[in-house]
Structure formats: structure tokens, C-alpha cells
Amino acid sequence: MTEKMDKKPIISLRNVIKKYGENLVVNKINLDIYQGEFLTLLGASGCGKTTTLRMIAGFEDITEGEIFLEDENMAGKPPYHRNVNTVFQSYALFPHMNVFDNVAFGLVEKKMKKAEIRKKVREVLELVQLTGFERRKPDQMSGGQKQRVAIARAIVNNPRVLLLDEPLGALDLKLRRQMQLDLKHLQQQLNITFVYVTHDQEEAMTMSDRIAIMNGGVFEQIGTAEEIYEHPKTKFVADFIGxxxxxxxxxxxxxxxxxxxxxxxxxxxxxxxxxxxxxxxxxxxxxxxxxxxxxxxxxxxxxxxxxxxxxxxxxxxxxxxxxxxxxxxxxxxxxxxxxxxxxxxxxxxxxxxxxxxxxxxxxxxxxxxxxxxxxxxx
Ligand SMILES: Nc1ncnc2c1ncn2[C@@H]1O[C@H](COP(=O)(O)OP(=O)(O)OP(=O)(O)O)[C@@H](O)[C@H]1O
Ligand SMILES: [Mg+2]
Missing domain, CATH: 2.40.50.140 (Nucleic acid-binding proteins)
Known part of the structure; x- marks a missing residue:
């Protein structure tokens, strides 16, 4: 257990259930995620990872149970009133805007002063190593570069929590490995809480402070990569990891x-x-x-x-x-x-x-x- 475990949770899921009609896709899950933690939801396709992330973000209603962000019950709160930002697998950049405008978008909406916007955008582009790309359009960039823009756009608003749904899924293996380390270092540097979704166990083990292994809408085990590998609690976990x-x-x-x-x-x-x-x-x-x-x-x-x-x-x-x-x-x-x-x-x-x-x-x-x-x- 790391020292983070002593801190108060920034996100708490309490007996959260999600049904689509009769289809039970998340079955009464409990999870505490701590300030500054890199927590990964890991599991096979269809196990409920994206649904869980979307419920935290507020894009999806919860059928039963409660979600707390910084001790506040999120029931009925729309996504834009939650201090979280989401990065998806598809970069969802504005194609007609250059990199600077894509990253600046949220700040312009907030009516921040121009000089301040320039300073903030410059800072985050440096963080994601895209200094000099300000005038490029998304279609003039590689997948990895576009993903960096999407991440810059998400962190420029200083969210307390960043939710990432398979953000590296579209990248080739070599770039993916590099971006895994870059993202992990960025998270450590910013000390933002990351909730990361992947179905790739090596990726989860490389990046995470803790991993929550999901199977059929429940958590089979939650722990550090080492705990899960050395002491699997269930046959599923022993089979799934390594x-x-x-x-x-x-x-x-x-x-x-x-x-x-x-x-x-x-x-x-x-x-x-x-x-x-x-x-x-x-x-x-x-x-x-x-x-x-x-x-x-x-x-x-x-x-x-x-x-x-x-x-x-x-x-x-x-x-x-x-x-x-x-x-x-x-x-x-x-x-x-x-x-x-x-x-x-x-x-x-x-x-x-x-x-x-x-x-x-x-x-x-x-x-x-x-x-x-x-x-x-x-
Ligand atoms: N809007 C929806 N309506 C009905 N069923 C849905 C809806 N969204 C997801 N589901 C179902 O809920 C289950 C969990 O889906 P979810 O997208 O959370 O899986 P996932 O773990 O993210 O999978 P993947 O790794 O393939 O992205 C799946 O069986 C899926 O078919
Ligand atoms: Mg998914």
C-alpha cells in the first residue's frame, strides 16, 4: 500500500448499479480513488469499463447507488458541473481549428484574458511536447500527436480528475509504449487523479498505482500490479493477468x-x-x-x-x-x-x-x- 491510501478519496463509488433495460452491466461496485492516484479499470471487452467511466463523468445515469466527487454526491449533476475532464480514444479534436485554438477552446469559453490563455496554452503544449505545433491542423498530425493535443486540451482546464478511455488504443505498439510512459510522467508531474480505462494488461501494469480488474460488471480484485500478480484473489484474475x-x-x-x-x-x-x-x-x-x-x-x-x-x-x-x-x-x-x-x-x-x-x-x-x-x- 502506498502513502496515498491514507488520504481521503477524491472519487467514491458506493454500490453502483447500471442497467440498460433488463441488462445488468455494472453490478453493485464499490471503489475509492485517491487524490493524485493513477487508477486503471482493466477488463475484457464489454465488462463495463466505459460505462463506469461515463457514470463518473456524468454522461450516463446510474440505476442505483451513489457517486461522490470530493465528498459531494453527484446525483443529478450534469457533466459540465463536475470537476472532471474526459479524453476518449477518438481524439474528438475540432478539425477546422489549429492546435492552439483546439487547446484554447475551453479557456475562451470561460472568457479568460487573451494573454493568460496564450501563457496557459504554451505551458500545456510544452508539457505534452508539442511546442511549435500551434498552427498545425489536426489532419496534418500523426495519431500520437493528435492524442497529445487531446490531452493538452483536457488538462489546460486544471481538472481535479482526468478520465481516459483507451486513449492510446489507435496508436501502434511502439508509440503506444512511449506514450504510456509519457502519460504516467505527466500525471506524476501534474498530480492530477487519473482514472484510466484499458483492456491491455501490460499497459495497466506499466502505468497504474492501482488496478481494478473488472469482469462481468464487478471488480474481481483491486490492488497494485504487484499485489494482483503475486496474490490473485480469484481464478479469473490469475488467468487474466500474466x-x-x-x-x-x-x-x-x-x-x-x-x-x-x-x-x-x-x-x-x-x-x-x-x-x-x-x-x-x-x-x-x-x-x-x-x-x-x-x-x-x-x-x-x-x-x-x-x-x-x-x-x-x-x-x-x-x-x-x-x-x-x-x-x-x-x-x-x-x-x-x-x-x-x-x-x-x-x-x-x-x-x-x-x-x-x-x-x-x-x-x-x-x-x-x-x-x-x-x-x-x-
Ligand atoms: N447505450 C447502451 N445501451 C445498451 N447497452 C449498452 C449501452 N452501452 C453499453 N452497453 C452494454 O453494456 C455492456 C458494457 O459496455 P461497456 O461499453 O461499458 O464495455 P467496455 O468494458 O468499455 O468494453 P470495451 O473494452 O469493448 O470498450 C456491454 O454489454 C454493452 O453492450
Ligand atoms: Mg469501452
Missing amino acids: ESNIFETSIHAVEEKMLKLIMEQGDVTVREQGFEVNEIAYLCVRPENIKISEFPVEGFNLKGIIKENIYVGSQIKTTIEMINGYLVKKTAFPDGDMKPAGSIVYLYWDDGKSVLMHTKEDKIYNYIESAEGGSIPS
């Missing part, structure tokens, strides 16, 4: 802080708490944490045969077939432990390098309910 081996297990015995697990692939003992005997659970082990030995290792009874080793430069990707046919993924540095294809091996991992997850819906749901406690603004 690669993982997921074993279905049943809890055979609970001893002190150790659990004996039985699975089709063999038995293991792990250090975990909060599970009951006979409960069915998922065990997740990241490929980089899988180790192999020629001999059985204490606490593990997981025998397999190396199917293949693939050299991909920075890594060796190994596939190990278990007795039930399940294929375990293992990655290692080229100088790490490796056995040729056909070798019989025993799998193990270091203490704490596996994560056990409940399968029961109610346990998962309890987690989601308690994930975002926080102070509820009154």
Missing part, C-alpha cells in the same frame, strides 16, 4: 498453518490459512516459480515428464506433462535449471510461491464486498 498454472485441488488436511492438498496431478503441502477440510480450491503457480528436481522434494509429490524446451532468447519456456495429461508451464532464465525433453522430473516451488484460491462464489463475493472498505462520505 501466465499461470492452475490446479484444481481438494483440501485433505489442515495442520498448524500448513494445508495438505490432493489433486489429480499429485499431492502438495502449502502454507495457507482460511480453508476447510474437503473444500475444493484452485492452486495457482506462476511459470517462473515452477522448479524441477531429479528426485522427489519434501512436501511435493508431483511427477511429470519434460515435453519440450523452447528457447526464446531471454527465457527458456518448458512444458511438463503431468500424469493426468495436464501441461505445466515453466519459464526460466537460460542459465537456470533445465532438463532435456523426455526427462522424468519432480516439480516443486519455494514456500509462498503458490496462491490458493477459493472456488465457492460466496467466499469470493465476501472478498469483493470487503475489498473496499474506506471511509464512506456522509
